[in-house]
Amino acid sequence: DAGVTQSPTHLIKTRGQHVTLRCSPISGHKSVSWYQQVLGQGPQFIFQYYEKEERGRGNFPDRFSARQFPNYSSELNVNALLLGDSALYLCASSLYISSYNEQFFGPGTRLTVL
Amino acid sequence: AQSVSQHNHHVILSEAASLELGCNYSYGGTVNLFWYVQYPGQHLQLLLKYFSGDPLVKGIKGFEAEFIKSKFSFNLRKPSVQWSDTAEYFCAVNANTGGFKTIFGAGTRLFVKA
Numbered sequence: 001d002a003g004v005t006q007s008p009t010h011l012i013k014t015r016g017q018h019v020t021l022r023c024s025p026i027s028g029h030k031s032v033s034w035y036q037q038v039l040g041q042g043p044q045f046i047f048q049y050y051e052k053e054e055r056g057r058g059n060f061p062d063r064f065s066a067r068q069f070p071n072y073s074s075e076l077n078v079n080a081l082l083l084g085d086s087a088l089y090l091c092a093s094s095l096y097i098s099s100y101n102e103q104f105f106g107p108g109t110r111l112t113v114l
Numbered sequence: 115a116q117s118v119s120q121h122n123h124h125v126i127l128s129e130a131a132s133l134e135l136g137c138n139y140s141y142g143g144t145v146n147l148f149w150y151v152q153y154p155g156q157h158l159q160l161l162l163k164y165f166s167g168d169p170l171v172k173g174i175k176g177f178e179a180e181f182i183k184s185k186f187s188f189n190l191r192k193p194s195v196q197w198s199d200t201a202e203y204f205c206a207v208n209a210n211t212g213g214f215k216t217i218f219g220a221g222t223r224l225f226v227k228a
Contacts, residue, residue, distance in 0.1 A: 003157070033216070042118075042204050042218030043158070056215045090158070103216065105150075105158040 002027070004093050004106035012112045013081050021076040021109045025093030032074040033103060034066055035090040043090055049074055050097035086113045116141045118207050120219035127195050128227045135190040135222050137205030147188040148206040149179055158204070164188065175199070197228045
């Protein structure tokens with residue numbers, strides 16, 4: 001079975017640009033979460049979506065937004081990129097929305113902002 | 115706010131040595147606790163989890179962790195490490211408030227010398 005997939009693998013942008021990252025969850029999983037992992041730190045929670053609705057948001061500015069589609073795939077959008085947005089962006093999926101559910105992580109998208 | 119502290123950022127051990135990685139969290143209510151592992155070149159994956167019941171939980175590959183509520187700790191242990199245990203280990207907590215905001219620690223890089 002395919003795991004969580006993310007695209008693109010790597011991305012280079014310049015300050016002020018916009019970026020869209022994509023995630024496909026494991027088949028049958030209805031919840032998708034997004035995390036930002038800066039070098040040397042653990043993943044930081046950005047968003048959680050379940051059944052196309054935002055169900056959780058971390059401490060990130062409004063430049064960050066996301067959505068979930070009817071097929072449960074998800075996009076993370078970041079506007080007006082800053083140098084500090086350079087990080088590995090991880091997507092994780094789980095069956096349902098519950099603090100008990102195991103999350104399955106994708107390989108991440110490495111974003112570099114110049 | 116919830117937070118997770120991992121005491122050691124880097125650990126170097128020889129094969130067959132015993133391992134204990136410290137993890138403390140700050141949250142006064144009921145929590146769900148996780149250890150995730152990231153092997154070189156691979157995705158984050160679940161090592162073990164604690165929800166309730168026996169505070170000593172066993173995970174994959176011979177790992178175990180003990181939840182000590184009075185100390186707000188969830189330390190990871192393995193009696194005898196192998197070279198293949200070289201990886202980065204993340205402790206994570208999700209407060210049982212019905213939400214799904216998982217907070218990760220900064221991670222511990224373990225290197226096992228053959």
